[in-house]
Amino acid sequence: MLRIVDTRTGHLVEIPSVSRHVLSVCVHPPVGDAGIGMTDVRVLLVGDVLARTAELHGLESRTFLTTPDLSHERARELERAMSALGVHPPLTAGARHTNGTPCAAADVHVHAYGSAARDAGDGVRVEVGRVGPVAGEGGDPDRARLLAPGPLDAAAPEGTDPLAVRMLLLGHAYRAPVTVTGTALEEARRTLGRWRQMVADWAQEPSRPVPADVLRHAHAVLADDLGVPAVLDALVAVAARADVPAGARFETFALLDRVLGLDLAREVGHQRPAAT
Numbered sequence: 001m002l003r004i005v006d007t008r009t010g011h012l013v014e015i016p017s018v019s020r021h022v023l024s025v026c027v028h029p030p031v032g033d034a035g036i037g038m039t040d041v042r043v044l045l046v047g048d049v050l051a052r053t054a055e056l057h058g059l060e061s062r063t064f065l066t067t068p069d070l071s072h073e074r075a076r077e078l079e080r081a082m083s084a085l086g087v088h089p090p091l092t093a094g095a096r097h098t099n100g101t102p103c104a105a106a107d108v109h110v111h112a113y114g115s116a117a118r119d120a121g122d123g124v125r126v127e128v129g130r131v132g133p134v135a136g137e138g139g140d141p142d143r144a145r146l147l148a149p150g151p152l153d154a155a156a157p158e159g160t161d162p163l164a165v166r167m168l169l170l171g172h173a174y175r176a177p178v179t180v181t182g183t184a185l186e187e188a189r190r191t192l193g194r195w196r197q198m199v200a201d202w203a204q205e206p207s208r209p210v211p212a213d214v215l216r217h218a219h220a221v222l223a224d225d226l227g228v229p230a231v232l233d234a235l236v237a238v239a240a241r242a243d244v245p246a247g248a249r250f251e252t253f254a255l256l257d258r259v260l261g262l263d264l265a266r267e268v269g270h271q272r273p274a275a276t
Contacts, residue, residue: 002053007125023050024123025062025106026108027065039112042128046128048063064091086163106123107124108123110128112130129178164189165185166262167191168188170228192262203250208248209251210248210252211238211248214252
């Protein structure tokens with residue numbers, strides 16, 4: 001059972017709301033004339049993680065995307081942003097008017113704070129906190145450019161793995177506003193690199209089951225209002241536990257990366273030879 005806070009009531013509700021095995025999610029990024037901003041990216045990311053969480057819990061998920069009428073250039077920016085941040089592409093994309101579209105019957109509508117999906121159909125409303133000023137950027141921070149030649153430039157300087165941006169955003173509760181700073185991004189980049197190297201090292205050891213207590217905790221926090229920051233904390237704890245074999249650490253990180261989408265197994269098979 002998955003539960004998430006419905007913005008309209010402030011109460012946790014079960015999704016899907018009836019005994020079905022398919023979760024339908026409609027994502028409403030507030031794309032404006034100035035292009036794709038960090039808040040747009042975060043809305044897409046929350047929709048992606050919600051769908052991944054449903055799948056981890058044995059549900060089928062279907063994600064739909066609504067946008068204003070985008071120019072070809074803006075549509076390509078959106079596609080590049082989703083690809084760079086590991087967001088699974090939606091099944092369909094269409095105009096914001098949802099009557100008669102799959103979004104009209106969606107179980108969940110994901111939208112940014114202050115930009116309610118006014119023309120959405122029934123379903124739970126999930127409000128995503130906005131992303132604050134990007135360090136060193138002036139003007140409207142929500143329109144900060146993000147992946148050359150599209151929307152990831154300011155948040156991910158040249159040479160920075162865009163998945164570090166994903167990790168930074170996942171470290172905050174989805175409803176809370178986030179301020180992106182160079183220090184926070186660098187910390188996320190370093191942590192991501194360290195975890196990938198550890199996963200690659202653990203992969204060389206015999207496989208072991210994911211510890212039952214870790215699995216129960218991860219399922220519980222994800223099912224209770226999408227507690228992704230608690231999952232990241234759990235991985236930190238597992239990496240430090242002497243009672244968890246290397247093979248079990250590998251399986252734990254690999255399993256939970258199905259939700260996190262951080263490509264934690266990227267370095268498997270690419271380890272440097274040990275010094276002699």
